[in-house]
Amino acid sequence: MSTPKIKYGLEIKFGSEYGAEEENAVLNVLRQGAPTSGAACIQFEKDYADFCGVKYARVVSNGTAALFLSMIGIGLKPGDHVLTTPLTWIATAAAPATLGAKVDFVDIDPITYNIDPNQLEDKLTPHTKAVIPVHLYGQICDMDAIMQLSQKHGFHVVEDACHAIGAEYKGRKAGSFGTTGCFSFHEQKNISTLGEGGMVVTDDAAVFERIALYRSHCTRVHGNSTKYCKLDEEKFPIGKKFWWQDFDDCGYNFRMTDIQAAVGIEQLKKVDSLNRRRIDHAAYLTEALKDVPGLTLPTVLPENKHVFHLYPVMIDADEFGMTKEDFIYDMLYKYGVKIGFHYIPLHWSTAFRKRGFKRGQFPNAEKTAEQLVTLPINPRQTQEALEYLVDSIKKVRK
Ligand SMILES: Cc1ncc(COP(=O)(O)O)c(C=O)c1O
Numbered sequence: 001m002s003t004p005k006i007k008y009g010l011e012i013k014f015g016s017e018y019g020a021e022e023e024n025a026v027l028n029v030l031r032q033g034a035p036t037s038g039a040a041c042i043q044f045e046k047d048y049a050d051f052c053g054v055k056y057a058r059v060v061s062n063g064t065a066a067l068f069l070s071m072i073g074i075g076l077k078p079g080d081h082v083l084t085t086p087l088t089w090i091a092t093a094a095a096p097a098t099l100g101a102k103v104d105f106v107d108i109d110p111i112t113y114n115i116d117p118n119q120l121e122d123k124l125t126p127h128t129k130a131v132i133p134v135h136l137y138g139q140i141c142d143m144d145a146i147m148q149l150s151q152k153h154g155f156h157v158v159e160d161a162c163h164a165i166g167a168e169y170k171g172r173k174a175g176s177f178g179t180t181g182c183f184s185f186h187e188q189k190n191i192s193t194l195g196e197g198g199m200v201v202t203d204d205a206a207v208f209e210r211i212a213l214y215r216s217h218c219t220r221v222h223g224n225s226t227k228y229c230k231l232d233e234e235k236f237p238i239g240k241k242f243w244w245q246d247f248d249d250c251g252y253n254f255r256m257t258d259i260q261a262a263v264g265i266e267q268l269k270k271v272d273s274l275n276r277r278r279i280d281h282a283a284y285l286t287e288a289l290k291d292v293p294g295l296t297l298p299t300v301l302p303e304n305k306h307v308f309h310l311y312p313v314m315i316d317a318d319e320f321g322m323t324k325e326d327f328i329y330d331m332l333y334k335y336g337v338k339i340g341f342h343y344i345p346l347h348w349s350t351a352f353r354k355r356g357f358k359r360g361q362f363p364n365a366e367k368t369a370e371q372l373v374t375l376p377i378n379p380r381q382t383q384e385a386l387e388y389l390v391d392s393i394k395k396v397r398k
Helices: 020-031 039-052 063-073 090-098 117-123 143-153 205-215 258-289 324-335 363-371 383-396
Strands: 056-060 081-084 102-105 128-132 156-160 180-184 198-202 311-315 372-375
Touching: 020 258, 039 056, 039 198, 039 258, 056 063, 056 205, 063 090, 063 156, 063 180, 063 198, 063 205, 081 090, 090 102, 090 128, 117 143, 128 143, 143 156, 198 205, 258 311, 258 383, 311 363, 324 372, 324 383, 363 372
Parallel strands: 081 102, 081 128, 128 156, 156 180
Antiparallel strands: 056 198, 180 198, 311 372
């Protein structure tokens, strides 16, 4: 059977939306020679720091780079322990793992699907350097509980806020609680910088300095760091006329281009209205699907502003009348609607089975993975598209 044409934009891809403002921004920077790490990047960083209510922001090539640089920023060393949730994209755990840390998981809270702080304390060791809470699907974790444990035990909190641009917990923005907050501007995220992009935010000047250096090969020229290259005549007695370049350490190129940053500036101006549409669409789906047997719809906790990067639904096969797999298949082939699944628990993956993990270790994450699907949600959906989606879900189980 061939895949039918996806109807009404009911695909998972392309979460964001661009307009004339982004087109003009691209052309303006193009006419200035399309630099990298120039004025648009610096402006985007300032705007983003203000948006999150933090002191520093550094723009990077993607969310994975943001996580990687956060690990370096907190001074992670091989052998350190890092805890995160098993229900996330692999980038969350890959950043510490590839830097030589020992990654372990803490099971999720079955209501929010976020890391369960009640199970966190038992997993801490004297070597726990960081905990990475992931604000899954756009709802912030229980940050009061996590930050209290961080103060008691002295570990860093690195927020994976890739799903949570503009989300709030008790009126505070995602990314502003931990030592750092990491964001992704991938094409599916709530705002995008031409398909890829990311940002790290922090209030800590020393952490920011390391992030800034390692983002660009640990060199202090070209505004890469908060400090600039100085002649060090004791080490290099070459005279004042020579300019030399030094590298503090071996770092990376995780920079963003100015064309992307200029688009980011425009997207950030729209983020509240883009999120508003996601929140309205989620409210419509929750109301329209509330009486369908066998579906568990998302719970938004009162302290949270959930920005619905994704709309998660659990399917009880007995009550709903079909399994998650059959639902995904029939929705695509009968109705042209692409349903997502986010995620396969990381301890089921080859990458973490190789590191000694086994099925059965994190039962809440596993039950969720067996039953959870994500419905298409994005700001471009029309009322007609939402009605078609709901109608298709009601018909598919008959
Ligand atoms: C939870 C989470 N963390 C990190 C990332 C990595 O972001 P990027 O794809 O921009 O590298 C993603 C990307 O989808 C994600 O969903």
